[in-house]
Amino acid sequence: MNADLFHAGVRRQAVFHPHSRDHRVCLIREWGDADKAVFIMANPSTADASTDDPTIRRCMAFARSWGCGGLWVVNAYTYVSPSPKALKNWLDGLGRWDREYWETEALGYTIAATAGTRAPIIAAWGNLIPDLQWAATLASTLIRQGRKLHHLGLTKDGHPKHPLARGHHRIPDDQQPIPWAGYGVI
Secondary structure, eight states: OOOGSSSOOEEEEEEEETTTEEEEEEEEEOSSSSSSSSEEEEOOOOOOOOOHHHHHHHHHHHHTTOOSEEEEESSSBBOOOOOHHHHHHHTTTSOOOOOOOOOHHHHHHEEEEEEEESSOOOOTTTTTSHHHHHHHHHHHHHTTOOOOOOEBBBBSSSSSOOTTOOGGOOTTTOOOOOOOOTTTOO
């Protein structure tokens, strides 16, 4: 891949929760004036305002191939960790009210990021959201608000594949967005 895709002319921004740098609410990469694709994943990894991780590089490649002028990345959970197990441990340590607070925060940022875009909105959390009811609520809320969700492929359990799916589940480099009606729970 061309290194310029990831460095030259790309404006980078990371927005963290005002009370904790352990929670990234949005990651933005812009390289043009066209609408920005939105990727909704499980939780942030190591990418920030100056560093792209493998997931972000892959999402950037998809967005650029679709003619988008950049991308926004939001997540079902804002907790920063490259480890799915650490995300689960963090969630398990939360009380009901704290969990609802963080889920409501994530939903609010996702609704804001997806407002008005004509570019693809890609659900891409794979099997990484430990609470399937929350995944269904997130998808159905966006659909009820008129968002047109897409995916890059589905897991065998019907979840939208993560951009770094591996092995025979790997998403082809030329994959186009596929319309998605969510989990059918509206």
